[in-house]
Amino acid sequence: MLDIAEELHRWVEQGREFAVATVVATNGSAPRQPGAALAVDSDGTAIGSVSGGCVEGAVYELCQQALQTGEPVLERFGYSDEDAFAVGLTCGGVIDILVQPVRAGAPATADDGGFAGERADSTAATLAAGLAAAASGEAAAVARVIQGPAGLLGHALLVRADGSHTGTLGGHPALDRTAVEETRALLDAGRTTSLEIGTGFAPGEEAEAGFEDQAPADSDNDAQRSGSRCGQPVVLLVESSVPAPRMIVFGAIDFAAALVRVGKFLNYHVTVCDARPVFATRTRFPDADEIVVDWPHRYLDAQQLDSRTVLCVLTHDAKFDVPLLERALKLPVAYVGAMGSRRTHLDRQRRLREVGLTELELNRLRSPIGLDLGARTPEETALSIAAEIVANRRGGTGTPLTGAHTPIHHDTGRPVGRIGSVA
Numbered sequence: 215m216l217d218i219a220e221e222l223h224r225w226v227e228q229g230r231e232f233a234v235a236t237v238v239a240t241n242g243s244a245p246r247q248p249g250a251a252l253a254v255d256s257d258g259t260a261i262g263s264v265s266g267g268c269v270e271g272a273v274y275e276l277c278q279q280a281l282q283t284g285e286p287v288l289e290r291f292g293y294s295d296e297d298a299f300a301v302g303l304t305c306g307g308v309i310d311i312l313v314q315p316v317r318a319g320a321p322a323t324a325d326d327g328g329f330a331g332e333r334a335d336s337t338a339a340t341l342a343a344g345l346a347a348a349a350s351g352e353a354a355a356v357a358r359v360i361q362g363p364a365g366l367l368g369h370a371l372l373v374r375a376d377g378s379h380t381g382t383l384g385g386h387p388a389l390d391r392t393a394v395e396e397t398r399a400l401l402d403a404g405r406t407t408s409l410e411i412g413t414g415f416a417p418g419e420e421a422e423a424g425f426e427d428q429a430p431a432d433s434d435n436d437a438q439r440s441g442s443r444c445g446q447p448v449v450l451l452v453e454s455s456v457p458a459p460r461m462i463v464f465g466a467i468d469f470a471a472a473l474v475r476v477g478k479f480l481n482y483h484v485t486v487c488d489a490r491p492v493f494a495t496r497t498r499f500p501d502a503d504e505i506v507v508d509w510p511h512r513y514l515d516a517q518q519l520d521s522r523t524v525l526c527v528l529t530h531d532a533k534f535d536v537p538l539l540e541r542a543l544k545l546p547v548a549y550v551g552a553m554g555s556r557r558t559h560l561d562r563q564r565r566l567r568e569v570g571l572t573e574l575e576l577n578r579l580r581s582p583i584g585l586d587l588g589a590r591t592p593e594e595t596a597l598s599i600a601a602e603i604v605a606n607r608r609g610g611t612g613t614p615l616t617g618a619h620t621p622i623h624h625d626t627g628r629p630v631g632r633i634g635s636v637a
Contacts, residue, residue, distance in 0.1 A: 215234050215236045215249065215251040215253075215341075215345075215356070215453060216249065216251075216344065216345070216348040216356065216406075216453045216454075216455040217249055217250060217251060217262070218251055218253060218261055218262040219344075219345045219348035219349045219455065220348075220349045221253075222234065222253055222261075222316075222345045222349075222426075223256060223342075223345040223346050223348075223349035226254075226342045226345060226346070226388060227315070229497075230255045230256065230257075230279060231255065231256045231315070231316065231317045232241075232253050232254060232255040232256065232277075232281070232315075232316055233253065233254055233276075233277035233278070233280040233281045233313055233314065233315045233316065234252070234253040234278060234313070234314055235251060235252045235253070235264055235273045235277055235279070235312070235313045235314075235593060236248075236251045236264075236311065236312050236314070236358075236451065236453075237249065237250045237251070237264050237265075237309050237310070237311055237490055238248070238310050238311065238312045238358075238360045238408065238451040239309070239310040239360070239408055239451075240279065240307060240308065240309050240310075241307060241308040241309075242307035242308055246263065246264055246265055246266060246309070247406075247451045248406055248407065248408065248451060248453075249406040249451075250262070250263045250264055251264065251275070252270065252273055252274070252277070253372075254274055254277035254278060254281070254518060256281055258271075258278075260274060260277075264309070264311055265291070265309065268291075268468050269291045269309075269311075271293075272291070273289075273311060273313070276289060276311075276313045277313055279313075280313045280314065280315045281315050281495050283315075284315050284317065285315070286312060286313060286314040286315070286367050286368035287312075288310060288311070288312050288313075288360060288361075288367060289310070289311050289313065290308065290309070290310050290311075291308070291309050291311065292307070292308035292309075292524065293308075296407075299598060308452075309401065310360070312358065312360055312367075312368065314328070314337075314341075314358075314368045316338045316341055316342070316539070317335075317338055327435070336380065336381060336382065337368060337369055337370050339381075340356070340371065340372050340378075340380055341356065341369040341370055341506065342380030343372050343381075344356035344372045344453075344455075345378055347372065347374070347455065348455035351457055351458075351459065351526070352374070352375075352455075353374070353375040353401060353454075353455065353456050354372060354373065354374050354375070354401070354454075354455055354535055355372075355373045355397050355398070355400060355401035355453060355454040355455065356370055356371070356372055356373075356452070356453050357370065357371045357373065357383070357393050357397045357409070357450045357451070357452045357453075358370045358371075358450060358451050358453075359383055359384070359448060359449070359450060360408065360449050360450065360451045361447075361448070361449035362385070362444060362446060362447065362448035362449060363385065363448070364372045365384065366383060366384045366385055366448065368529055368567075369381075369382065369383045369385075370383070371383055371390060371393055371394065371397065373394055373397040373401060375398075375401060375402070375553070377394070379394050381498075383448070383450075385448065389411065389448060390550045392411050393411060393450060394411075396409055396411070396450075396452075396454050397409070399451075400452045400454055401452075401456070403454075403457040404454050404522065405452070405454055406451075406452065406453045406454050407451075407452060407456070408449055408450065408451055408452070409449070409451075409452050410447050410448070410449045410450075411447060411448045411449075411450065412447050412494045412550050429506075441588045457483070457549070458481055458482060458483040459481075459482055459483070459520075459522035459523060459524070459525065459548075460482065460483050460484075460485065460519065460520075460522070460524070461473075461477040461482035461483070461484045461485070461516075461524045462484075462485045462500075462514075462523070462524075462525050462526070463477070463484065463485065463486050463487070463509040463524075463526045464487050464488070464525070464526065464528060464529055464534070464538060464625040465488060465510075465526045465527065465528035465529035465534070465553070466488035466490065466493035466494040466495075466498060466499065466505075467493070467528055467529075468592050469553070469595050469596065470486060470499070470526075470528050471498060471499055471592065472503075472591075472592035472593045472595065472596035473526060473592075473596040473599055474486060474499055474501050474502050475529070476597060476599075476600045477594045477600070478501050478503075480600060480603075480604070482524070483503050483504075484501070484502050484503050484504075485502065485503060485504040485505075485506060485600050486502045486504070486505050486506070486574050487498050487507075487508060487510050487513045488506075488507065488510075488529075489507065489508060489509045489510065490507075491507045494506065494507045496527040509534070509537075510527075510529065510534050510537075510538040511534075511537035511538045511540070511541055514538060514541050514542060515541065519545060519547055521546050521547060521548055522547075522548050523547040523548060523549075524547065524548050524549040524550075524551075524603050525541070525542050525547055525549065525550045525551070526551050526553075526583065526599060527539060527550070527552040527553065527583075528552075528553045528583075529553075529559055530546050530552070530553050530554040532561070532562070532565060535554075535562055536562070536565045536566060539562070539571075540565060540566060540569050540570075540571060540580065543566075543571060543575040543576065543578050543579060544571075544575060548603075548606065548607060549580065549602075549606050549607075550578055550579055550580065550605050551579070551580035551581065551583035551584070551599060551602065552579060552580070552581040552582075552583055552604075552616055553581075553582065553583050554581065554582060554583075555582065556582060558582075559581045559582055562581065563576060563579075580602060580606075583598075583599050583602070584598030584599040584601070584602050585598050585601045585602045585605070585612045587601070606625060
């Protein structure tokens with residue numbers, strides 16, 4: 215849902231009612247990952263995607279139904295060999311989708327004393343606050359119930375980086391406390407994933423609470439011990455929204471201009487740094503978020519970087535490269551690549567060894583930078599570099615998929631990175 219936060223936040227500000235369908239779980243070769251969303255407003259306008267086209271029509275109808283009923287629904291879509299024309303994923307995967315209405319100022323209903331309406335209003339307000347936070351670039355996470363006791367589906371908590379939170383998951387207060395702690399940890403890692411919270415009952419406590427038929431929780435596990443206290447496990451989808459990862463391009467050359475454009479396409483916050491003011495100009499790099507005139511190593515020393523940051527060294531000049539790479543290869547960033555011929559690379563390695571870098575540190579350097587695409591032009595070279603960055607981030611091999619028997623979508627299982635820290 216937070217992947218389309220800016221558009222949905224505008225809908226909220228305009229007072230538009232809508233339903234949002236979010237991928238909450240996948241299995242097999244699913245086209246979109248948890249957190250991907252499609253939203254439909256009361257006029258029928260749709261934004262976003264949950265499947266790349268396979269089940270969009272059916273999900274669109276579910277959104278319209280949710281707007282009419284005001285109730286959330288969890289639906290599973292998969293591949294069916296029995297009916298070639300059935301709605302499903304032709305890729306053979308399975309996706310679970312939560313469809314949830316977000317009504318602007320929905321009144322409390324009379325037949326239940328107003329409580330259901332109040333809960334719906336509270337959840338809508340929490341989701342609206344989460345959308346506003348994500349749209350503004352604030353680090354925040356939204357946790358929603360996707361499985362658990364009846365009546366809790368879709369309930370939401372908004373958790374911010376400082377641990378403050380709004381909303382409720384609608385169960386025992388212990389459920390909110392545990393969810394806030396776990397969600398904050400996932401936000402700190404920048405992760406979007408599902409999270410299961412156990413019952414939280416020690417042996418013997420279930421009977422006292424009226425849940426004697428439930429399996430006892432592990433009393434030695436703190437997360438399970440605090441747990442949901444709801445009599446059964448509760449599964450949440452936690453969506454984290456963190457500031458865009460950084461790409462820092464050192465060297466204001468024509469290849470850098472092409473790389474800046476590709477970096478922006480990949481949703482990086484792109485900085486160009488060069489010590490030469492005649493080259494590091496807005497005219498030459500109109501797409502860059504920042505242009506810095508400084509010695510590369512001095513600029514790097516002043517930055518707070520995280521493990522999502524990518525550093526691209528395009529200067530291929532020893533007086534810039536060596537002091538910069540001496541520092542860069544000691545930082546826990548995602549990627550460090552340097553441009554240059556193989557001869558330049560060997561000379562650069564020799565110089566870096568002379569200043570004390572270890573073989574382990576040198577092995578982190580991607581040089582010559584990029585994958586072998588046979589690139590010639592600045593644009594082709596930028597594509598080669600970007601392909602290596604994506605492969606490194608997602609665990610890809612860089613080999614053609616044709617004839618391969620490896621997974622198309624890799625799950626690296628690695629956290630995206632801690633916010634604002636290089637420690």
